[in-house]
Amino acid sequence: MKPKVAFFDFAGCEGDQLQVANLEEELLALLGQVEVVSFREVMKEQSDDYDIAFVEGSCTRLQDEERLKQIRSNAKIVVAIGSCATIGGINSLRNYKDLDQVRKTVYGEQAKLFDTYAARPIDAVVKVDAYVHGCPINQKEFLQVVKSLLMGKRPDIPTYPVCVECKKNENVCAFERGEFCVGPVTRAGCDSCCVNEGTVCWGCRGLVDNPNENSQKEILIKYGLTVDDAIGKFKMYFGWQEAKR
Amino acid sequence: MRILSKEDFADFVNALIKDDAWDVIGVKAKGDKFAFGPLESAGELRLDYDVTLLPPKKYFFPQRETLFTYNLAGGFSAKNPAEAKPTVILGVHPYDIIALFHMDEIFRETKSDPYYFDKRKSSIIIGVNIQKMSKWNFSPFMGCATVDYGYDLMLTDLGNRYAISVGSQKGGELLSKYAKNVTEALARDIQLVGQKKREIVNMSQQKFDFSPELIPELLKKTYEESDFWERHSEKCLACGSCVLVCPTCYCFDVKDDPDLSLNQGERIRTWDGCLLEDFAKVASGENFRATRPTRYRHRYFKKGKYLFDRFGFISCVGCGRCSSNCLPDIANPVNLFNDMYREHAHNGVQVAVAESPKVSIQTEGNIDYVPNLATIIKKEQMTTNEMFLEIKLDDGSDLGHKPGQFVEVSVFGVGEAPISLSSPPTKRGSFEICVRKLGNVTTKLHMLKVGDRVGIRGPFGNGFDLDFLKGKNLLFVAGGLGIAPLRSLFNYVLDNRKDFGHVSLLYGCKEPRELLFKDEMVALQSRPDVEFKSAVNWCPDGEAWTGSIGVITTLIPQVSFDPDNIYAIICGPPVMYKYVIGDLKARKVPDDHIIVSLERRMKCGVGKCGHCQINEIYVCKDGPVFNYSKIKGVPEAL
Ligand SMILES: Cc1cc2nc3c(=O)[nH]c(=O)nc-3n(C[C@H](O)[C@H](O)[C@H](O)COP(=O)(O)OP(=O)(O)OC[C@H]3O[C@@H](n4cnc5c(N)ncnc54)[C@H](O)[C@@H]3O)c2cc1C
Ligand code: SF4
Ligand code: SF4
Ligand code: SF4
Ligand code: SF4
Ligand code: SF4
Ligand code: FES
Numbered sequence: 001m002k003p004k005v006a007f008f009d010f011a012g013c014e015g016d017q018l019q020v021a022n023l024e025e026e027l028l029a030l031l032g033q034v035e036v037v038s039f040r041e042v043m044k045e046q047s048d049d050y051d052i053a054f055v056e057g058s059c060t061r062l063q064d065e066e067r068l069k070q071i072r073s074n075a076k077i078v079v080a081i082g083s084c085a086t087i088g089g090i091n092s093l094r095n096y097k098d099l100d101q102v103r104k105t106v107y108g109e110q111a112k113l114f115d116t117y118a119a120r121p122i123d124a125v126v127k128v129d130a131y132v133h134g135c136p137i138n139q140k141e142f143l144q145v146v147k148s149l150l151m152g153k154r155p156d157i158p159t160y161p162v163c164v165e166c167k168k169n170e171n172v173c174a175f176e177r178g179e180f181c182v183g184p185v186t187r188a189g190c191d192s193c194c195v196n197e198g199t200v201c202w203g204c205r206g207l208v209d210n211p212n213e214n215s216q217k218e219i220l221i222k223y224g225l226t227v228d229d230a231i232g233k234f235k236m237y238f239g240w241q242e243a244k245r
Numbered sequence: 246m247r248i249l250s251k252e253d254f255a256d257f258v259n260a261l262i263k264d265d266a267w268d269v270i271g272v273k274a275k276g277d278k279f280a281f282g283p284l285e286s287a288g289e290l291r292l293d294y295d296v297t298l299l300p301p302k303k304y305f306f307p308q309r310e311t312l313f314t315y316n317l318a319g320g321f322s323a324k325n326p327a328e329a330k331p332t333v334i335l336g337v338h339p340y341d342i343i344a345l346f347h348m349d350e351i352f353r354e355t356k357s358d359p360y361y362f363d364k365r366k367s368s369i370i371i372g373v374n375i376q377k378m379s380k381w382n383f384s385p386f387m388g389c390a391t392v393d394y395g396y397d398l399m400l401t402d403l404g405n406r407y408a409i410s411v412g413s414q415k416g417g418e419l420l421s422k423y424a425k426n427v428t429e430a431l432a433r434d435i436q437l438v439g440q441k442k443r444e445i446v447n448m449s450q451q452k453f454d455f456s457p458e459l460i461p462e463l464l465k466k467t468y469e470e471s472d473f474w475e476r477h478s479e480k481c482l483a484c485g486s487c488v489l490v491c492p493t494c495y496c497f498d499v500k501d502d503p504d505l506s507l508n509q510g511e512r513i514r515t516w517d518g519c520l521l522e523d524f525a526k527v528a529s530g531e532n533f534r535a536t537r538p539t540r541y542r543h544r545y546f547k548k549g550k551y552l553f554d555r556f557g558f559i560s561c562v563g564c565g566r567c568s569s570n571c572l573p574d575i576a577n578p579v580n581l582f583n584d585m586y587r588e589h590a591h592n593g594v595q596v597a598v599a600e601s602p603k604v605s606i607q608t609e610g611n612i613d614y615v616p617n618l619a620t621i622i623k624k625e626q627m628t629t630n631e632m633f634l635e636i637k638l639d640d641g642s643d644l645g646h647k648p649g650q651f652v653e654v655s656v657f658g659v660g661e662a663p664i665s666l667s668s669p670p671t672k673r674g675s676f677e678i679c680v681r682k683l684g685n686v687t688t689k690l691h692m693l694k695v696g697d698r699v700g701i702r703g704p705f706g707n708g709f710d711l712d713f714l715k716g717k718n719l720l721f722v723a724g725g726l727g728i729a730p731l732r733s734l735f736n737y738v739l740d741n742r743k744d745f746g747h748v749s750l751l752y753g754c755k756e757p758r759e760l761l762f763k764d765e766m767v768a769l770q771s772r773p774d775v776e777f778k779s780a781v782n783w784c785p786d787g788e789a790w791t792g793s794i795g796v797i798t799t800l801i802p803q804v805s806f807d808p809d810n811i812y813a814i815i816c817g818p819p820v821m822y823k824y825v826i827g828d829l830k831a832r833k834v835p836d837d838h839i840i841v842s843l844e845r846r847m848k849c850g851v852g853k854c855g856h857c858q859i860n861e862i863y864v865c866k867d868g869p870v871f872n873y874s875k876i877k878g879v880p881e882a883l
Contacts, residue, residue: 026505030505032505032506033505033507143505147503147505147507151503151507151658151659151689152688152689152692153658153659153685153688153689154684159522159523160483160484160485160522160523161482161484161485163482163484163485163486164484164485164518164521167299167485167486167489168515168516169308170275170280170298170303171298172277172298173570173572176278183484184482184484184572185482208483209522210522212482212483212537215479215480218573219573
């Protein structure tokens with residue numbers, strides 16, 4: 001029997017589900033291997049009977065926790081997809097600000113009605129079996145993870161930083177172009193795609209397990225950033241991870 | 246030496262490009278930097294470059310390379326990748342030519358790597374003498390700024406013309422076939438080339454404060470100075486840039502990449518590096534080089550000492566790529582070695598030039614990365630986590646192993662794992678292994694059924710020296726899964742009992758339910774010709790246990806022996822060795838009477854991928870069986 005697959009979204013932009021929906025040819029091949037029972041991006045029907053749950057977006061309210069726990073208990077395997085779900089993502093940028101202030105800016109006068117709390121990755125709430133990092137996720141890696149899960153294999157997620165892929169791709173380093181990059185502390189797996197395109201790594205896949213943050217900040221400053229800007233570079237995606245370290 | 250005007254040279258390059266028989270690669274601009282890439286016209290070629298981002302080794306040992314493709318549908322078939330297309334590589338600097346020579350030696354030692362040499366043999370190297378030197382380059386100090394070998398043609402820019410040295414017949418033929426108006430060099434031009442080469446040697450902006458010949462000895466004296474390594478590696482990002490850009494680094498990882506059908510796919514190898522955090526980490530969680538200083542140190546030792554001892558050359562050509570790519574600026578060998586030298590000189594330590602090692606590189610055939618097919622013929626769950634498997638090669642042949650050797654077991658689509666042979670060679674027609682469920686391959690092996698196919702490469706490793714052990718008294722000490730490799734020798738001894746003296750087996754594991762080969766252990770208890778003792782760390786209430794309680798060393802006082810007349814054979818989890826060896830030494834067992842079998846992370850099994858290294862030793866090739874007297878001075882060993 002084909003494993004049943006469902007997609008869910010929390011606070012996020014659904015960009016990752018779009019990446020999946022846009023797989024086209026590969027999606028067809030993939031559909032040969034699984035049965036999709038819930039996927040708002042492409043279908044209307046919904047079902048509570050599934051084996052693998054792909055969850056996008058971060059947990060930003062207490063109410064999210066309940067729904068997430070329900071998904072966890074329905075699914076055999078829970079996969080976090082996209083950096084909002086895997087590391088708290090761009091949502092955790094606001095964790096640096098006073099949350100009351102955030103509520104007021106976002107919801108204006110009605111702020112009191114919405115109880116948001118520090119944005120967090122879903123593994124802060126439930127056990128997660130596999131991760132597809134990235135903002136948005138990389139299609140190739142998504143397929144890699146799905147293949148691994150179907151074969152009963154632990155997906156191969158790099159523990160080394162983006163620089164490894166960047167060097168293999170023979171890019172001119174951002175720092176040599178007068179730009180600033182957090183690739184040296186960011187988990188690889190995206191094939192350094194942003195640097196390949198001529199930009200820099202912003203850290204969307206989150207910190208590696210043992211980042212040398214001091215050294216990275218020192219480098220940013222050595223190459224010309226102010227201390228505040230260097231710290232700012234870390235805030236974009238590493239908010240939740242940094243707070244926990 | 247020949248002369249070719251620059252116009253004629255451009256025609257020569259364009260003629261090469263036009264001929265489909267060749268892939269023509271050359272140095273091109275990439276942003277403000279340079280990189281080797283396919284040439285579309287001679288105009289793209291930038292022979293005035295300083296250094297390329299990556300060295301030309303990527304054409305012989307690519308970032309990602311298919312070892313074979315497999316298809317499981319309708320049985321199993323494996324296909325080697327297509328043969329390499331003839332390639333001309335234009336504009337290689339001398340230091341990179343010498344680096345390729347280093348790679349040749351590494352890839353041909355013991356067994357030759359067919360993927361590398363296929364491409365090497367079908368390529369033509371056209372070198373060029375350095376015109377601009379990168380500010381990080383220190384190749385003159387390493388004797389690698391100019392070169393007299395290793396190229397098919399070598400160019401020197403003489404203004405409006407190139408002087409061309411022909412280094413091989415292939416090179417000469419290429420020139421006569423594709424170049425027009427080639428003339429013999431006049432004495433004046435030959436002189437000019439000599440003068441240019443002398444100038445190159447003075448072009449480096451880096452400076453060694455001492456002769457780099459001292460590096461191997463200097464390193465040796467600094468190994469234990471953890472403070473030195475900690476200070477220098479404090480800013481290390483474990484980003485691996487320094488090794489990934491190096492023209493003489495060759496470590497790799499091996500992985501399976503199935504396609505979406507899950508039925509077919511390829512096994513690939515990709516560049517890896519010893520600076521990366523998990524490089525020496527094994528599935529049980531042990532990381533044999535867990536800290537930044539130890540990984541950082543390993544790189545310098547590999548270049549300056551281990552490869553020197555093995556091949557007779559310092560495996561750094563001074564290209565300066567590591568220095569320029571390390572963002573915290575801690576990877577420059579010149580700075581590190583100067584610091585090292587200064588600190589030693591300050592402390593009055595004398596350093597002599599190391600004696601050149603006697604090197605003789607032997608090559609015996611090719612490495613075969615494609616496994617032989619084999620079938621599981623028996624399967625038995627031994628404990629919750631350990632599975633016994635009996636396997637038969639599909640071609641019906643015997644594996645022909647020695648006790649103590651291992652095989653690389655493949656589950657196609659998942660990967661390969663080194664597993665010890667657990668059966669003695671006296672068992673014919675099939676062999677046995679015992680697999681602990683820890684990661685991907687081992688978990689999958691547990692799920693396979695009798696009749697399922699696996700891939701087998703090997704046997705690999707040295708194994709136990711049976712001739713030497715004959716007639717000796719033997720004391721086996723096995724901890725947990727360590728019984729798996731020891732059983733191949735132990736059962737061999739039982740099968741040839743009269744050839745050996747007194748035999749004891751001490752076996753320990755965590756708790757009774759983790760005991761492996763239980764039936765055989767029970768049978769041992771009634772055998773008069775072996776002494777058997779067992780221990781568990783703890784015994785839960787209600788479980789039967791007649792052996793001792795405690796760690797394995799509690800068993801050592803229970804056996805009596807004459808230390809000078811016994812050989813101890815030890816295998817177990819990494820923590821075990823220190824304690825067991827300590828206790829044996831306390832009982833006056835001489836060092837060279839202690840034999841250990843070691844585990845490390847492994848990928849290739851044949852001394853190439855670098856993963857299993859403990860200092861200068863390759864466990865897969867020089868081990869996994871070691872005499873303790875030979876490795877007690879090897880700091881990373883135990
Ligand atoms: C000489 C030798 C003999 C061994 N004998 C046995 C045995 O008889 N029975 C047994 O159960 N195990 C044995 N091991 C350990 C076994 O190889 C690992 O548990 C196994 O490689 C884990 O692979 P995995 O794919 O299941 O784990 P993963 O964690 O998925 O590992 C991924 C890859 O990393 C490498 N790797 C991880 N751990 C190790 C390791 N400990 N040793 C070498 N490579 C590793 C392998 O290439 C592996 O494919 C032996 C190891 C060595 C070196
Ligand atoms: S990870 Fe990025 S793409 Fe995905 S939901 Fe969050 S913001 Fe959108
Ligand atoms: S561009 Fe960024 S990721 Fe690439 S090497 Fe430089 S720092 Fe590393
Ligand atoms: S390069 Fe950096 S920002 Fe871009 S996808 Fe990779 S991790 Fe994310
Ligand atoms: S020494 Fe430098 S280049 Fe090498 S891993 Fe450390 S930080 Fe990266
Ligand atoms: S160690 Fe550094 S300088 Fe030496 S060959 Fe490698 S990259 Fe070049
Ligand atoms: S060198 Fe590859 S396993 Fe030993």
